[in-house]
Amino acid sequence: MAYVAHDASVFAPPAEVGEMELYHPKTWLGKYVWSQDAKVIGIQYAITAIGIGLVALVMSWLIRLQLGFPDSFSFIDPSNYLQFVTLHGMIMVVYLLTALFLGGFGNYLIPLMVGSRDMVFPYVNMVSYWVYLFAVLLLVASFFVPGGPTGAGWTLYPPQAILQGTPGATWGIILMLVSLVFFIIGFTMGGLNYVVTVLQARTRGMTLMRMPLTIWGIFMATVLALLAFPALLVSAIMMLFDLLLGTSFFMPALVSMGQQSEHAGGSPLLFQHLFWFFGHPEVYIVALPAFGIVSDLLSVHARKNIFGYRMMVWAIVAIGGLSFVVWAHHMYVSGMNPYFGFFFATTTLIIAVPTALKVYNWVLTLWHGNIQLTVPMLFAIGFIFAFIHGGLTGLFLGNVTVSVPLSDTMFVVAHFHLVMAVAPIMVVFGAIYHWYPKITGRMLNEGMGKFHFWATFLGTYAIYLPMHYLGFLGVPRRYYAVGGTDFIPASAQSLNAGITIASLLVGAVQLVFLYNLVWSYFKGKPSGGNPWNATTLEWQTADTPPKHGNFGATLPVVYRWAYDYSVPGADQDFIPQNVPAREVART
Amino acid sequence: MSMFQQLMAKPWAADQGKLDDLYAGGASSRLAKKLALRVFLAVVTVLFTLLVTAYGGRMVYEDWRPAPQVNLLWANTLVLILSSAALQWAQYSVRRGQMDAMRVGLLAGGAFTVVFLFGQVLAWRQLAMMVYFDVTNPAIAFFYLITGVHGVHLLGGLVAWGRTVAKVWGDFEVAKVRQSVELCTVYWHFLLLVWLVLFGLLFTGNNLDLLLKLCGIR
Numbered sequence: 038m039a040y041v042a043h044d045a046s047v048f049a050p051p052a053e054v055g056e057m058e059l060y061h062p063k064t065w066l067g068k069y070v071w072s073q074d075a076k077v078i079g080i081q082y083a084i085t086a087i088g089i090g091l092v093a094l095v096m097s098w099l100i101r102l103q104l105g106f107p108d109s110f111s112f113i114d115p116s117n118y119l120q121f122v123t124l125h126g127m128i129m130v131v132y133l134l135t136a137l138f139l140g141g142f143g144n145y146l147i148p149l150m151v152g153s154r155d156m157v158f159p160y161v162n163m164v165s166y167w168v169y170l171f172a173v174l175l176l177v178a179s180f181f182v183p184g185g186p187t188g189a190g191w192t193l194y195p196p197q198a199i200l201q202g203t204p205g206a207t208w209g210i211i212l213m214l215v216s217l218v219f220f221i222i223g224f225t226m227g228g229l230n231y232v233v234t235v236l237q238a239r240t241r242g243m244t245l246m247r248m249p250l251t252i253w254g255i256f257m258a259t260v261l262a263l264l265a266f267p268a269l270l271v272s273a274i275m276m277l278f279d280l281l282l283g284t285s286f287f288m289p290a291l292v293s294m295g296q297q298s299e300h301a302g303g304s305p306l307l308f309q310h311l312f313w314f315f316g317h318p319e320v321y322i323v324a325l326p327a328f329g330i331v332s333d334l335l336s337v338h339a340r341k342n343i344f345g346y347r348m349m350v351w352a353i354v355a356i357g358g359l360s361f362v363v364w365a366h367h368m369y370v371s372g373m374n375p376y377f378g379f380f381f382a383t384t385t386l387i388i389a390v391p392t393a394l395k396v397y398n399w400v401l402t403l404w405h406g407n408i409q410l411t412v413p414m415l416f417a418i419g420f421i422f423a424f425i426h427g428g429l430t431g432l433f434l435g436n437v438t439v440s441v442p443l444s445d446t447m448f449v450v451a452h453f454h455l456v457m458a459v460a461p462i463m464v465v466f467g468a469i470y471h472w473y474p475k476i477t478g479r480m481l482n483e484g485m486g487k488f489h490f491w492a493t494f495l496g497t498y499a500i501y502l503p504m505h506y507l508g509f510l511g512v513p514r515r516y517y518a519v520g521g522t523d524f525i526p527a528s529a530q531s532l533n534a535g536i537t538i539a540s541l542l543v544g545a546v547q548l549v550f551l552y553n554l555v556w557s558y559f560k561g562k563p564s565g566g567n568p569w570n571a572t573t574l575e576w577q578t579a580d581t582p583p584k585h586g587n588f589g590a591t592l593p594v595v596y597r598w599a600y601d602y603s604v605p606g607a608d609q610d611f612i613p614q615n616v617p618a619r620e621v622a623r624t
Numbered sequence: 625m626s627m628f629q630q631l632m633a634k635p636w637a638a639d640q641g642k643l644d645d646l647y648a649g650g651a652s653s654r655l656a657k658k659l660a661l662r663v664f665l666a667v668v669t670v671l672f673t674l675l676v677t678a679y680g681g682r683m684v685y686e687d688w689r690p691a692p693q694v695n696l697l698w699a700n701t702l703v704l705i706l707s708s709a710a711l712q713w714a715q716y717s718v719r720r721g722q723m724d725a726m727r728v729g730l731l732a733g734g735a736f737t738v739v740f741l742f743g744q745v746l747a748w749r750q751l752a753m754m755v756y757f758d759v760t761n762p763a764i765a766f767f768y769l770i771t772g773v774h775g776v777h778l779l780g781g782l783v784a785w786g787r788t789v790a791k792v793w794g795d796f797e798v799a800k801v802r803q804s805v806e807l808c809t810v811y812w813h814f815l816l817l818v819w820l821v822l823f824g825l826l827f828t829g830n831n832l833d834l835l836l837k838l839c840g841i842r
Contacts, residue, residue, distance in 0.1 A: 152649075157653065157656040157660070158656070158660065225664075225667060229660050229663055229664060232659075232663050233656050233659050233660045233663065236650070236659060237650045237655055237656045237659050238650060238656065239647075239649060239650055240649045241647065241648055241649040242644060242645050242647055242649075243647065243649070244630065244633070244635070244644045244647045245630050245631070246630060246631065246633045246634075246635040246644075247635050247644055263663065263666070263667050264666070264667065264670050267667060267668075267670045267671035267674060268670075268674055270671065271671065271674050271675060271678070274769070274773075275678075275769065278765060278768075278769060282759065282765075283759045283760065284759055284760065284762075284765035284768075284769075285759075285760040285761075285762060285765065286678075286762060286765060286766075286769075299760070300760060301760045302685070302687055302760060302761070302762055303762065304681075304682060304685070307678055307681060307682065310681075311674065311678065314674070342636070346635065346636070347631070347632075347633075347634065350631060351631065354631070592649075595644075596641070596645060597635075597641060598635035598636055600636070601636075618641075
């Protein structure tokens with residue numbers, strides 16, 4: 038870290054990135070398609086991720102139609118159903134949320150919020166997006182190959198993932214695994230950029246502890262992803278070897294469909310360990326950016342500094358570290374050594390401490406705040422609700438003795454959807470309503486936004502609260518049809534039908550959001566440079582939307598942390614990060 | 625200032641503000657490239673650690689049959705050591721402004737690497753032709769996987785090496801070339817270290833009992 042003599046800094050010239058050579062394209066294609074501007078790349082990531090996410094949304098409808106009204110739809114057979122479940126999970130977790138938070142928000146916000154002209158390696162950044170797009174296209178291609186996409190479940194557990202009889206056991210699973218390999222390669226290129234930009238390209242005065250929590254969340258999530266994705270890469274390659282070359286990393290000797298397989302001696306449990314060594318940090322790869330962003334939304338829209346900034350940073354770091362030692366709580370019923378269960382239950386419950394700390398701090402930030410119930414704020418508060426509920430059921434599932442009877446029931450589905458689907462997506466929406474004015478120069482329509490929030494918030498609760506009860510009844514997950522089962526009362530089916538109707542409605546409401554995105558782009562109210570009166574650097578740019586290079590002729594100099602809201606004695610209720618003490622108007 | 629001290633700072637306090645104002649900003653493409661390589665090496669370390677762990681975890685099963693030993697690997701290891709040494713020589717030379725020696729070191733490093741990769745492919749063929757060859761034997765499968773992944777990383781390194789070689793003829797900016805050579809050297813040393821660990825693992829047959837016990841796996 039470079040420091041200058043103290044007396045020099047008072048009148049120091051603004052930081053200028055002499056060595057960062059920006060590529061200035063001359064053609065439309067170079068500017069908007071083969072762009073090396075992190076902002077454009079961020080938008081490309083976001084549009085692609087949301088596009089493929091809509092496909093996964095339609096799949097969730099099809100899953101719910103089958104569960105709510107079994108035997109009513111001839112186009113959903115058991116194979117299709119498993120394929121929908123698999124692709125819905127995989128797309129939502131990896132191709133939508135990971136790509137949107139890190140590739141989308143990361144690219145757009147990191148250079149702007151740390152005061153940099155761009156990512157440090159713009160060309161690699163561009164390639165990262167195109168590799169991601171290629172991975173998405175491979176995934177889409179699996180819909181059109183013989184046998185269709187894989188139906189192995191998003192966890193892709195062997196041996197069934199590559200055994201005949203599982204949908205998409207040849208082409209589908211190959212394309213899935215190859216697509217993941219490319220996704221990881223693309224992500225690693227982007228991830229190196231995010232980490233190095235945060236550590237190495239911050240502007241004058243922007244120390245680590247002056248960074249907004251959004252950047253802390255995205256930064257730590259990127260570190261997790263860089264260290265966790267290799268496990269998925271290794272397991273994908275090993276499974277491809279098993280499938281294509283006849284090795285036996287994961288495949289034990291077994292009889293499948295009356296035939297003795299040619300495999301022998303592989304360990305399916307090894308795959309599970311590798312997969313969840315990636316899979317659990319993946320939960321926090323999605324959650325940490327959401328934690329960071331929601332902290333900033335709450336602070337800006339409650340006009341109050343974030344409560345316990347240092348603790349918030351420490352909690353992000355601690356959660357990141359702990360997330361690597363809890364993976365086997367996904368494997369309590371896998372037949373592993375029971376002592377492992379004890380260890381992993383303990384670490385899992387320890388992770389509740391920094392997480393709870395964050396929740397308290399969010400609530401305490403709202404306490405006595407000047408709360409503005411704007412659309413981003415509504416979504417931020419919605420996040421707190423969903424996250425607390427999902428977190429509390431996590432305490433149940435973290436304990437081995439409670440978890441075992443609830444394993445593979447709808448209770449698990451309700452838990453992880455609340456905590457890592459509804460909660461992060463609330464933040465995604467909040468963040469889009471919050472930063473859309475910076476990206477386009479126009480506000481999103483507030484009426485449509487409020488309708489979108491209430492319908493989504495209440496609708497998702499209508500889906501997932503009753504689902505816990507189905508889980509208690511013992512309704513299993515992943516089943517195409519339960520059939521006549523003594524322990525499940527007939528009323529469970531009525532509940533399932535109700536959940537389906539709610540999910541169809543929630544899905545349809547997202548069309549209002551999409552319409553709002555397009556409508557406001559042309560007809561929204563002009564926003565000006567800083568419509569929320571926020572302190573962070575992205576709101577202090579010379580142009581809105583910011584041009585290539587972000588900050589005009591000189592980079593901003595940072596004089597304060599990101600949370601100077603309602604400072605006693607100051608005229609305005611916010612002091613931007615680039616305003617020195619002598620320029621703050623006081624009465 | 626250490627990372628721990630930075631995380632302890634209270635950014636809202638006036639005194640801390642004076643200290644924080646001294647931070648001059650960090651944008652420098654030289655440092656950025658160095659840091660990027662370090663982060664990438666951390667990612668690669670995780671990748672190989674996972675492979676080694678998976679290998680160790682599989683070894684403890686009772687039906688473990690070690691892969692037959694391919695003696696060519698000794699020669700290959702020697703060649704890889706030579707390639708690393710050649711790059712070290714290139715780095716030593718560029719730091720002293722001896723550009724011809726640097727070019728020789730750089731080219732020799734690349735050439736030895738190509739020989740190593742060729743030798744690895746030869747080792748693959750030798751193993752495949754042995755009577756003990758059985759594709760379902762995990763030890764043999766791991767042998768191909770681990771050597772393959774290591775080879776791919778060297779191939780990637782050769783791309784960076786090629787870009788460096790293209791720079792060192794005609795007029796060039798010494799500082800830039802120097803950094804490229806330094807980064808290549810670090811990467812090669814790292815991959816040599818990884819290889820020595822992998823070589824030890826693949827060549828010890830079933831003799832890792834003590835290590836496995838220490839790790840609590842056996």
